[in-house]
């Protein structure tokens with residue numbers, strides 16, 4: 001439903017977006033992930049028609065933005081990084097004003113505003129003055145104005161930036177509830193956000209596309225082996241020896257022993273290796289207490305992919321067991 005084709009943008013000598021191509025399917029939530037300065041806002045402003053591209057084009061539902069800008073803009077709801085709110089207006093009056101700007105026929109304005117208020121969970125705030133709302137509510141007003149004319153495509157630029165943890169959760173839930181009916185592109189520089197909210201993720205770095213895939217597939221792309229942690233009631237060295245005898249394991253490492261049990265980490269080339277591990281340990285008469293895959297965090301994937309894209313050596317990304325995994329922003 002959205003095609004971005006070879007999009008580039010230069011600000012003077014600075015190439016902010018460099019030959020970017022991707023597409024979005026109807027009803028999906030697409031995460032647009034990249035560090036600050038990666039070119040997310042610039043790309044979103046080009047998709048919404050606020051900024052002319054230096055090269056390339058944007059096609060929404062088969063209509064080219066360059067040929068029919070008004071037709072395309074009508075199909076897009078946009079939440080900019082800083083939503084254009086009027087602090088002195090009430091929520092309802094502001095939305096009625098936006099409805100007029102969006103040329104919603106007068107008889108339909110009130111029902112459109114009521115519906116947007118309801119979908120953005122703002123019904124009880126309708127009479128409140130925007131300037132006195134919390135940042136979380138103001139962000140919802142921004143989302144309400146974006147969905148007012150029920151556009152098929154929603155472009156949300158860092159919708160959770162600056163919100164507190166509870167407001168972040170509420171905003172994520174709101175965004176998820178809007179998917180299906182709307183195709184959503186949501187930018188973020190927070191990895192965990194893309195992993196929890198989005199079905200597919202586009203990773204950009206320095207204006208260039210690094211990867212487009214599901215968070216799950218990105219994990220496999222970065223690291224094809226299966227990392228497993230095993231806890232078995234056996235002496236560590238005996239258990240390690242039994243595992244090293246199996247064909248599909250590329251590494252076996254003892255992590256520790258505790259109360260008669262040992263913890264080991266193994267790298268397996270195939271999924272079937274999990275069954276072989278269970279058979280070997282139980283067959284030796286030991287109790288298998290745990291056999292658990294260790295997932296890569298999206299952060300490790302991101303660092304690995306962007307490191308490779310910048311020409312740096314591909315850093316090893318095996319998740320360190322039991323180590324606190326770094327959280328948050330890159």
Ligand SMILES: Nc1ncnc2c1ncn2[C@@H]1O[C@H](COP(=O)(O)OP(=O)(O)O)[C@@H](O)[C@H]1O
Pocket residue numbers: 011014016034035036037038039040041042043
């Ligand atoms: N109006 C502008 N003039 C000059 N450079 C800009 C302008 N807007 C953005 N840039 C530069 O373009 C790059 C991409 O910025 P931006 O799209 O805002 O990234 P993001 O939203 O991913 O943080 C940055 O290096 C930024 O400094």
Ligand SMILES: [Mg+2]
Pocket residue numbers: 040041042081157
């Ligand atoms: Mg930005």
